Amino acid sequence: MDSAFSTADLSAIWLTIKLATVVTVILLLIGTPIAWWLARTRCWWKGPVGAVVALPIVLPPTVIGFYLLVAMGPGGPLGQFTQALGIGLLPFTFAGLVVASVFYSLPFVVQPLQNAFEGIPERALETAATLRASALDTFFSVALPLAKPGFLTASVLGFAHTVGEFGVVLMIGGNIPDQTRVVSVQIYDHVEAMQYTSAHWLSAAMVIFAFVALLLLYTFNPTGRRK
Amino acid sequence: MIHARFSLVYPGFALNADIQLPARGITALFGPSGSGKTTLLRFIAGLERAAGGLLRVHDEVWQDGAKFLPVHRRRMGYVFQEASLFPHLSVRRNLEYGWQRIPAAERKVQLEQAVELLGLNKLIDRNDTASLSGGERQRVAIARALLTSPRLLLMDEPLSSLDTASKQEILPYLERLHRELDIPVLYVSHALDEVARLADHLVLLEQGCVIASGALNDTLSRLDLPTAHLDDAGAVIAAKVAMHDEAYHLSRLDFSGGSLWVSKIERAAGEMVRARVLARDVSIATASPHGSSISNILAARVAEIQDEGPGRVNVRLTVGDENVLLSRITRRSRDQLGLKVGMEVFAQVKSVALTA
16 A cells, blocks of 8 residues: 555545535534524523424434435425525535535534523623614624634534534435545445455544544633633 | 603512603612612613603603614613623723714714723723723723713612722712713612712612602701611711811811811812711700810701601701701600700711712
8 A cells, every 4th residue: 555545535535624614614604593592582492493403413313314315305395495496406415415414513513602602691792782782783792702612612513523424424425436425434435345454544534633623622612601 | 851651560579660860960779679770770771671661861762652762772871780891802992892883973972081081091901801900890891881972871889899999999980970071870879878979869769669859968868768767877068178277187168057177188178079977976965065075066956856766866957058967866865955846956066978
């Protein structure tokens, strides 16, 4: 073997990074309003919505993958919607993988953000209002800066969790090089083909990545909340 | 004029208020904890919603049946019990927060002016607000509220979370604000000494109801109100600094009805000060006393006598045409002196607390 990683391995690594980055950005955009709403609402929908967001934590990835596959298929509501838009069908495409990963990693972004928002004292928001800041202005000038540690946690967890997914990818994306073959699937292929050395290299890289990501999180993110 | 009318019902607590407040000077909302004074203030700020409430400030309607002006559209400043500085902003950015958010044409109070008024020169370039002392933080919060050029400043017990030293540090700034800025202030407090020192107008609240509202001294000297039963009940006399006696280190304060000697104060002759005389520091004599160590003896007339518990009475004395003193004496002294309303007596003042 010439190098630790084959071309196929490198392409899987690149695809994984691309997927995790896109998914993290989308999750921060949609997770922030959901988390803000969950943190501040007194509406009775809070419980059901919170539970739905948290479902991927407890459900087997195959179950999520299965339902998403059905929903995105030709007869499913998502599938009909994407066909009507002229995009075609999402299963076995990179876009389909992105949609599935967004669902799958949602709680890992929403929950840290929700905790961070809940930690912001009501008084800080009231103070901003008495200083002529509208609700939106208060959100950007007070709530976001005060929730910064939560955003760091949410980004790292969202990214790392997307990198680590396997079951949902297999259900939705299959195993298409440069399209849906991410690192976890590539490792599976290596093992199936009895290529244990290659599997070792990629697996070790995953372990190191996961360790470094979590180390960064625990080192640089103060757990004590600001008063 | 500020007109507030609203009622709120919470479990175990109801607030019914219909009050007109002067739109100038400092109006104190005074009452024990749970009397609803903070809720009243939060209603005026829009932080608390009461359906069907009415609120008119100067010529603007802030709330009526059809309208609810959101908090950030009300031209008021609010100072909370705790300074509530934004921890992610420097002192300067905290000060500028509200200032930046009002139209340039409405900026009547400028940054330099607020910094000067509250003595923030040494603090403005500090980055970490957490390193400020409690008193310093509250001064920044007051300046921050002033910088929105409010038409009404609401202060919710701004000194109550501070220690005595910090309180003494801030009070002169509040007095200065009172003298130099023409911004009406609603000041919530449960400390009578603060109220006596700062307020022009006094509103008394008890269990969610307004039980009295009037000029400070008229209200403080009423014997039928709960303030008369407080340990530090007393009257306030507005007096002019007449002269200083350097040899004895004393100053003389004149007012219609007499004069008071006090420990020398650092104020120029001719300046007005407030002298607060506690009821427990005033004793009564029917003949002009001689050979007394008490140098402040004022001719007075008994205006009212009310029982104060089983053993004591409160006496309201008029001194001159317009000034009033309260005196708390024993019931036995009242009977031995044969005190009756209308009697001419001498009030002996043991101690005078001076404020601005």
